[in-house]
Amino acid sequence: MSASTTLVWLRRDLRLADNPALHAAIAGGGPVVPVFVWGDAPGPWSTGAAARWWLYHSLRALDADLRGRGSRLVVMRGPAVAALAALARRCDAGHLHCSRTLDPDEPSATRLRQALSKAGAPIGVTVHDAGLLFGPPFPTTAEGRPYHVFTPFWRGCQAAGPPPRPQPAPSRLAPCPGQAGGMTPDEVRAEAVPPWSAGFADSRPGEAGAHDRLGDFVAGALARYAEDRDRPDLDGTSLLSPHLHFGEISARAVWHAIDDTLNGGGGSEAFLRQLVWREFAHHLLLEHPRTTSEPLRPAFARFPWNDDPEALAAWQQGRTGYPIVDAGMRQLWQTGWMHNRVRLVCASLLCKHLLIPWQHGARWFWETLLDADLADNTLGWQWVAGSGADAAPYFRIFNPVSQGRRYDPAGAYVRRWVPELAALPDAVIHAPWEAPASVRRSAGVQLIEPGEAAALAAGRTGAQPLDDGCYPEPFIDHALARRRALDAFATMKERAGA
Template sequence: MTAAPTLLWFRQDLRLTDNPALTAAVAAGRPLIPVFVLDDADAGHWATGGAARWWLHHSLEALAEAMGTRGGSLVLRRGPASEVIGRLVEETGAAAVFWNRRYEPWATRRDAEIKADLKRRGVEARSFNSALLCEPWQIETRTGGPYKVFTPFWKALRAAVETATPTPPPERLPTPARMPTGDALADWALTPRGPDWAGGLRAAWLPGENAALRRLDGFLDEAVLDYARKRDLPAEPATSRLSPHLHFGELGPRQAWHAALSRHEPGRTDKFLSELAWREFAHHLLHHFPDLPDRPLRPEFAGFPWVDDPQGLRAWQQGRTGYPIVDAGLRELWQTGWMHNRVRMIVASFLIKDLLIPWQAGEAWFWDTLVDADLANNAASWQWVAGCGADAAPFFRVFNPSLQGVKFDPDGAYVRRWVPELARLPAAAIHSPWAARPLDLADAGIRLGRDYPGPIVDHAAARDRALAAFKALRKD
């Protein structure tokens, strides 16, 4: 008699290496039915954004191909996960459903309901942690509450992390005699058509587990040793660019952590490990404060006098603010689905403090345009810049975009790449073209207002306006 199968429900764990749910499902000894469910409804307004949908399509292709080389196949179904999983259990007679946990508030509520329903049916339901170094509820302060400051969280996390060797992928995937039918990936229309805006994404990225492992190896071979010194320089290839691979689970953080520690002497990779810890901190915050994506963690900011400025928002989105480092970042984002982390802080500060546009507007734009759009990281980062989150930069710290450009892109290489109309300006003028000598503008073939916009706000006046708004908020 054939054993009843196990459903292996893939989500943001699109890999075969060091995948706890997969390892446990294979060890259970039953035939395996891997399934991915595209569930747009449960996430509400945080349904997967456009750039991330492009990545998901190609990541699923890579996962299905990897399964095929091990004798398995991936079933694709679309609809509310609670209904789809229930129907699959009925169709297949599955004795168990295994999955790796997600940590968005809507996902944790839904997963609890699914687990309870499966248990009522007499079906084994088991979930695992593949996405984080530690569970977000595992790290607590001495009083048993959540951390709101990164440094003590980082110390506690480092003490708690287990550095076990990642588990290898299974050599073969045991499959039942008959697999359930599924959707064709192309029918999900995750990739853009008419127009196809993803050319820059295709040029910049290769999704999938193998690509993630190659990127990790390349980063740890060279760039990680200069990471602390160069990570704030957007023109330098000094960052890992692992964020989309981590978000979709093509690479697990335990793999990155273990590889960094095993390949280099103690202390050489601490800065990189601390950035993995910031990702953990964001998920820790989201778990304990599930309104983080929509409401300020500091409640007094709910009354902040934001400005309704659709023209300013549009100029910011299009990279037409007249501030070159800001525009370069937003054009990099639009073309590649990614933005250098230092530049993310600069463009966020400009939107929030120079334009007084709510941080939620920037968060929503990043959500739709980033290939690494992650609910916890995105929300925590925007609140950090706005000064209303945990361990946040104070609101009165207002980045001067021109000085930030001079400091972190001194030769203008980053601006020249993404704002090519300014490429012929000398380095001394490239971050403040409105202050350039007329001769330099003429030699560069630039007429401000025609070839490149003048600043949409005066930074000094905008800073004064922002600080006055913050001062008024503190008096209320």
Template sequence: MTEAPAILWFRRDLRLADNLALAAAADTGAPVVALFILDETDDPSLGGAARWWLHHSLASLGADLSRLGVALTLRRGPAAAALARIVEETGARRVFWSRVYEPAALRLDAEIEAMLRRRAVAAASFPGALLFEPGEIRSAEGRAFRVFAPFWRRAVAALAPGAPVRAPAALRAASAPPSESLDDLGLTPRKPDWAGGLREAWRPGERGARARLDEFMEEGARGYAAARDFPAREGVSRLSPHLHWGEIGPRQVWRAIARADAPRSDIAVFLRELGWRDFCHHILLAYPGLPDTPLDQAFTRFPWAQDDAALRAWTRGATGYPFVDAGMRQLWLTGWMHNRLRMVAASFLVKHLLLDWRDGERWFFDTLVDADLASNAFNWQWSAGCGADAAPWFRIFNPVAQGEKFDPEGAFVRRFVPELARLDAKFIHAPWTAPEHRLRDAGVRLGETYPLPIVDHAAARRRALDAFDSCRGARRD
């Protein structure tokens, strides 16, 4: 009699090392069916950049599994129905997977567990996407934290990451069921092919994640606390898409960085960034409406503007503020934006243009390779001033001052806004202040080769503060 296989259902854990679901499936000794399901009903908002990343990450995972003697089976459709069909086709008696902590994914887990129970199939799900399970870190009163600092103090005191689980040297392969081809999933752009910048910037997959971590430990961890705010430098890890897709686990990153040859102050600042990622997911669990509903209910009254032209200028990097535009063009070209620019660009949309933070949230979700529901929603609410642990609502970034401080020579702007590349650093963050002869020498014609500012900073700031005051019903101190 043929031995019943175990199904290993990959989700956002597209790696072999430190994958508890994979380790558990291997430990059974049963032949393994490796499965990925593209469930566009469960996650219909998977953006174009994320789809591109997923295609290449699956290609990498398939190659890694093949070296262990196992084929990666690809299916599409509602995950519960697709998984039920695979169980019937293979006669599997056990299913293993890693948990995803989004409202739709948690509902799906419950649906699948019930479906498997009806079929007398054992189900086992495992952590691995976060340092802590959402809801695990609570206040002394048992409530979810809404402020990061006390959350992180308690988390650090509780954290003791063990050694990552090694990838298995081999797996027993079950007879592979029919599979979709990766190309048939339609994850990559056809015509026009807009992904050239993504291909140049990234190496998706577990090996790419490990290489990125090694490079950061060697070149970026030392001095991280200061360098991370300067987008022209290689001062950040760029691990976010690898973490989002589970090509590397946060505990692997924690353990590696904690041992890096860098000052403890730099390491502590970096590890807080991992903690912030966890915090976003903890908030999403406590407030499932986070992607759509402001946590501060006063913001349900906010007088958001309707200005399609302004929104289009922002998405295209044509606001007339070079630091903002450079960040938005970096996003479009590479599928990623430096964190300093994410804050400045988000503040500009919400506070200079008075456009709804959910417009920005949707754009980021479509264009980021690391588009993560919890982090995207939480950070947009943080930028808008309506979320948990939000920046003071009256804090409005000056895009010129931000550029002058964090890109003082204009290197970042010159890279992504090449029409300003020949302009003096003195004027590059506010080209409208340059004398006409300086503009002419640099080949800049404001309003033609580069736009004039679509809003005046001082006037936009006054308008935003008035709007925030009216929304909250109280004046600022």
């Protein structure tokens, strides 16, 4: 008797190498149907607009890779259970393999099997772990409790020993049965390309792009990662985040490529530690699934936030008057990526200077980041707001001018993304209002009130320069904002009775 057909449901493991679900499906010996469900989980955190662009291109690359090995990718329209059940019936499949996403509302293997059976496809289900290095289950404290502070978590991961080595990609797959059907690439494309995506084209979604990116990083910036990773004016980081989010490369493959290259040297420790922040983020979200929208520290539910749509629009559109922040917000809009140091400064300005709820910032990032990842984004925002586990202390309020001067010392990053300031001297590029009027004039910079800037930007959604060399004065003075934020924190403590 020949082996029955197996579905392999690819989700955030869009790769052929080191993919346990795919390997298990092939090992079954029968025909294999690789399937992706487009729009599998409708809800507040369905894939954001920019990330959908990445996903579309990644699916195309995966389809090409599968075709190169004798198969193809079937793309079905969600919701997932109905789509998978229909496909299983059509192909007479007996089993489904998939990898966990670790999203908070993800069904277990048992629930998925029951749901498929209820939908008319009584098939076996196996769920694999392929996305992370050290869990789940993640290392725990000596008392068996989950870690809430990063450094001990990192030590716990180190004590667990290196993760398993990655498995190679299969060289051939059995042909995908003809009756599988699926959406056409054009149907997917129509739902995947936001109007502002022209600048995303420098990225190369897909497994081959991920491995090339890793190779370039290992051969180049890795050696100076510890020194350069905080410098947005340099190409000092790996840019692997969207590849890792969509699982085009496994974290294990990244870990071993780095560790083998530097043989445990100092540079590799700095990078691997950063990679483990991603583990920590997923570990925290598993422990605290509501933190995508609620503060992890309950006291922050009483924080006197200032829901100010005008200030939020100024931040989103890169016209806060703080050049490093505006540069970051424009880099995000135009390329779908922002440097980590600048994410911290931009997020801090929103939560602490403008007192806007962090959830609004997280939502904007969700729609505009190519690497939008529920666990990493939630961790980043809660960390900056001070409301998360192991968060920055509330009184650490980034000064956007000194952050700019420290991490973009000659202003190259600001000049690139805020071209209207490009001719200012280095000394004032991070604080144009400090330049004498004559210096501003000869640099072609005209400072305007935030209200005038809002009028010039009326009707826009994204972040781009204002007209005619106009640049706003800061939306709020740093010293004043700092005092206001500390007062707000004191009010929260009073309200919470702490």
